[in-house]
Amino acid sequence: MSEAPAPSVTAAALAIGDELLSGRTRDKNIGHLAELLTAAGIDLKEVRIVPDDQARIIEALNALRSRYDYVFTSGGIGPTHDDITADAVAAAFGVPCSHDAGAIDLLGAHYAERGMEFTDARRRMARMPVGATHIDNPVSRAPGFIIGNVHVMAGVPSVFQAMLDNVLPALKSGAKVYSDKVDCPYGEGDIGDPLTAVAKAHPDVNIGSYPRFSGTTFSTEIVIRGRDQAAIAAAKADVETMLADVGARLGPR
Amino acid sequence: MSEAPAPSVTAAALAIGDELLSGRTRDKNIGHLAELLTAAGIDLKEVRIVPDDQARIIEALNALRSRYDYVFTSGGIGPTHDDITADAVAAAFGVPCSHDAGAIDLLGAHYAERGMEFTDARRRMARMPVGATHIDNPVSRAPGFIIGNVHVMAGVPSVFQAMLDNVLPALKSGAKVYSDKVDCPYGEGDIGDPLTAVAKAHPDVNIGSYPRFSGTTFSTEIVIRGRDQAAIAAAKADVETMLADVGARLGPR
Incomplete structure (x- = not known):
């Protein structure tokens, strides 16, 4: 990003x-x-x-x-x-x-x-x-x-x-960086493509994707960072909509 | 070192x-x-x-x-x-x-x-x-x-x-590095000078000193590393003699 x-x-x-x-x-x-x-x-x-x-x-x-x-x-x-x-x-x-x-x-x-x-x-x-x-x-x-x-x-x-x-x-301090996160029950392989689309649609924030492995299944923490809280909220809403679409396709985890 | x-x-x-x-x-x-x-x-x-x-x-x-x-x-x-x-x-x-x-x-x-x-x-x-x-x-x-x-x-x-x-x-492997350690109940300030003397007397090993802080007192872990086990044992013996001398001077901890 x-x-x-x-x-x-x-x-x-x-x-x-x-x-x-x-x-x-x-x-x-x-x-x-x-x-x-x-x-x-x-x-x-x-x-x-x-x-x-x-x-x-x-x-x-x-x-x-x-x-x-x-x-x-x-x-x-x-x-x-x-x-x-x-x-x-x-x-x-x-x-x-x-x-x-x-x-x-x-x-x-x-x-x-x-x-x-x-x-x-x-x-x-x-x-x-x-x-x-x-x-x-x-x-x-x-x-x-x-x-x-x-x-x-x-x-x-x-x-x-x-x-x-x-x-x-x-210390001199920079503009504050805000962040918000979405816990995603799917692995990165399931959300990678639509998440790339969300990231491209929101170039004013940084969207990070952090995989977790339970020993049997992967889940993901999606973190949105930026200096504008409204931009973070807009990106988060699109991430949540994307996850609902993935969930409708793959079923609950 | x-x-x-x-x-x-x-x-x-x-x-x-x-x-x-x-x-x-x-x-x-x-x-x-x-x-x-x-x-x-x-x-x-x-x-x-x-x-x-x-x-x-x-x-x-x-x-x-x-x-x-x-x-x-x-x-x-x-x-x-x-x-x-x-x-x-x-x-x-x-x-x-x-x-x-x-x-x-x-x-x-x-x-x-x-x-x-x-x-x-x-x-x-x-x-x-x-x-x-x-x-x-x-x-x-x-x-x-x-x-x-x-x-x-x-x-x-x-x-x-x-x-x-x-x-x-x-992977190709180097000569094995051995190590031994001595737990020292005194802080580095009490042992720094005599430990420097031990280190100088044993240039064929690496002697590291790692402070620990309990919240009220400092203690030290002294680690001796090298590729020759006999050299490590000789340095360790000198560290232990040094600590006995320090203990005789400062009393038990």
């Missing part, structure tokens, strides 16, 4: 971590980010997952940040030797990565309050590209950061989500 | 579908693929998710297929108007996309047996790049396909998994 008309604000996600590619960890951040961006009127257009490898992070980040309005990264900003995201982001922007004075103060006070040692490992979490601004971390204090259009956040889902909540209000 | 030594066989995944980027559907195929490839000794090195947009699919596919030994795609091969993966893959390879005679026979017989109409929509599922070979689909019959090093599979998880099962035995 063609895209809905502009104005649109676009974004990409970059999830970083060997564990996501080995299957040890199932990513939980991309789906969450997708949902919240969509609700904010921002179109997530591409996702990449790369390993903890500086060259790969830099390459993906530069590809994405030049193409989309916003980039959101997850992972690799913890205190251990395999957390190399801050260095890679700094290298992508061509700036040094160093201990941020504000972050050192914040973390130093945090660990002092708790009687915990401010180890070199913990000090690593204060490193960020020079010129970056903090993303507040209410869960475990060590901040994420923003540089240019890139938002660097933690991989631990509870921390990622808290950081995203702090970032979203400041 | 540096990679484990060669020989390695590499792969990338390309998940295709607007619904993955809007948040409506949470991808279930990437994690499954990652697990099975790792078990087969194949290194999944990169994942991309792109919308149902021909230019984006072609661009991602060409980037990935030129760089890795194998590419596995999911989604966009159903019977509806928004299923454009077969056309995009054909365009990426510069070959026509047409109804495959074998697939038409297979699907024609399948629907005839069931007394179901072989609609134009269902015939769409027999379209594939000229020269592609089938991936058998025991769940719902419509085949996936292989062209060059690219394996094109369905997005519905049960079908994706069945297709992958049919594909895996024919």
Whole structure:
């Protein structure tokens, strides 16, 4: 389907971590980010997952940040030797990565309050590209950061989500995309042809068709998205009429 | 961390579908693929998710297929108007996309047996790049396909998994990667420095550190991967000694 008309604000996600590619960890951040961006009127257009490898992070980040309005990264900003995201982001922007004075103060006070040692490992979490601004971390204090259009956040889902909540209000938002759906008891093979006709008759909305398989039969969720609610309602009415015609031909499911 | 030594066989995944980027559907195929490839000794090195947009699919596919030994795609091969993966893959390879005679026979017989109409929509599922070979689909019959090093599979998880099962035995396999893990009751901030020392002392394995947050405290899973089981065991012993030292200093958790 063609895209809905502009104005649109676009974004990409970059999830970083060997564990996501080995299957040890199932990513939980991309789906969450997708949902919240969509609700904010921002179109997530591409996702990449790369390993903890500086060259790969830099390459993906530069590809994405030049193409989309916003980039959101997850992972690799913890205190251990395999957390190399801050260095890679700094290298992508061509700036040094160093201990941020504000972050050192914040973390130093945090660990002092708790009687915990401010180890070199913990000090690593204060490193960020020079010129970056903090993303507040209410869960475990060590901040994420923003540089240019890139938002660097933690991989631990509870921390990622808290950081995203702090970032979203400041983002520019596109025109809201509305959606409605029709649950269809028939498989795509039964509705594909008439649904194509409905889609052609409603070029101002995007009609998606998502098959479900129960183990014995297919059904379909038909989703209509667009920026004009009246256009969505008109397309939905035509989808429902189409399904009634299919039902009359094939009988009930 | 540096990679484990060669020989390695590499792969990338390309998940295709607007619904993955809007948040409506949470991808279930990437994690499954990652697990099975790792078990087969194949290194999944990169994942991309792109919308149902021909230019984006072609661009991602060409980037990935030129760089890795194998590419596995999911989604966009159903019977509806928004299923454009077969056309995009054909365009990426510069070959026509047409109804495959074998697939038409297979699907024609399948629907005839069931007394179901072989609609134009269902015939769409027999379209594939000229020269592609089938991936058998025991769940719902419509085949996936292989062209060059690219394996094109369905997005519905049960079908994706069945297709992958049919594909895996024919893949060349790298040296098996073994792994072991140590559950660590301390957060990364407490173990980061000594873990870095252990990692430096064992350059022949990859040591990953994965934080977990209970809502009040952090703990860590330390994973040691490599192609030599004795090297993994030696690194694990040093990790355990390191954790005993940390425990003696900080007290039990």
